[in-house]
Amino acid sequence: MAKNKSARVLTTATASLDLDDYPVGRYERIDRYAPEVTEAIQQHVREILRWLGEDPDREGLQRTPERVALAFQYLTQGYHQDPRAILESALFEEDYSEMILVRDIQIYSLCEHHLLPFFGKAHVAYIPNRKIVGLSKIPRVVDVFARRLQVQERLTIQIRDALEEVLQPLGVAVVIEAQHLCMMMRGVEKQHAVTTTSAMSGEFLKEATRAEFMRLINGG
Numbered sequence: 001m002a003k004n005k006s007a008r009v010l011t012t013a014t015a016s017l018d019l020d021d022y023p024v025g026r027y028e029r030i031d032r033y034a035p036e037v038t039e040a041i042q043q044h045v046r047e048i049l050r051w052l053g054e055d056p057d058r059e060g061l062q063r064t065p066e067r068v069a070l071a072f073q074y075l076t077q078g079y080h081q082d083p084r085a086i087l088e089s090a091l092f093e094e095d096y097s098e099m100i101l102v103r104d105i106q107i108y109s110l111c112e113h114h115l116l117p118f119f120g121k122a123h124v125a126y127i128p129n130r131k132i133v134g135l136s137k138i139p140r141v142v143d144v145f146a147r148r149l150q151v152q153e154r155l156t157i158q159i160r161d162a163l164e165e166v167l168q169p170l171g172v173a174v175v176i177e178a179q180h181l182c183m184m185m186r187g188v189e190k191q192h193a194v195t196t197t198s199a200m201s202g203e204f205l206k207e208a209t210r211a212e213f214m215r216l217i218n219g220g
């Protein structure tokens with residue numbers, strides 16, 4: 001009941017269909033929301049609106065608490081996802097031992113201090129040690145960690161460590177370039193500041209490999 005209600009809310013943007021009418025998979029994540037969590041968050045958002053001086057019962061805001069509750073569950077769904085299982089679902093034996101780089105992976109995350117978005121690009125590379133992983137699993141793992149409350153540094157390290165643990169490769173490199181709305185629309189209000197973080201292991205600790213990676217992510 002409440003599950004269907006949630007699904008209907010989120011699908012109205014594309015079509016007025018119930019979750020059941022959609023191909024399996026497209027809304028699989030929405031299906032995962034717990035109705036009691038949605039309900040509890042909704043009540044608090046109503047209170048926040050009131051404390052901000054708004055009238056939560058005016059027309060435009062009537063369904064806002066529910067929308068916010070769903071949006072925050074969506075944006076933090078990574079807590080319920082297992083990066084190890086994702087990587088293990090597509091591991092292959094292969095005699096390839098050059099660098100594999102997936103570059104320009106878009107990320108959207110939430111800063112844990114202000115619950116405001118930070119967004120940008122992640123570049124992830126590894127050098128396999130007989131095990132390679134399905135390429136799409138790399139952005140999926142990036143999302144698992146990005147869809148949580150984060151600081152950019154921890155996000156970077158968690159991606160590296162997940163790949164390291166499951167693939168046991170010769171090395172992993174992760175670079176994230178991001179802009180933080182908490183530094184743009186409030187606080188210091190710097191519109192062009194981009195933060196770059198990196199986490200390396202194994203072969204990437206060597207200057208030559210690291211330099212090749214840096215050259216490749218800069219389009220060289």
Ligand SMILES: Nc1nc2c(ncn2[C@@H]2O[C@H](COP(=O)(O)OP(=O)(O)OP(=O)(O)O)[C@@H](O)[C@H]2O)c(=O)[nH]1
Pocket residue numbers: 111112113150151152153180182183186187188
């Ligand atoms: N290291 C790091 N800091 C972050 C990240 N996201 C936000 N921050 C910072 O977290 C800090 C929190 O500092 P506080 O002084 O407690 O918070 P604040 O008073 O809101 O600080 P201002 O943003 O400077 O107004 C700020 O300096 C933010 O810029 C991140 O991913 N990594």
Ligand SMILES: [Zn+2]
Pocket residue numbers: 111112113114115116180182183
């Ligand atoms: Zn912040």
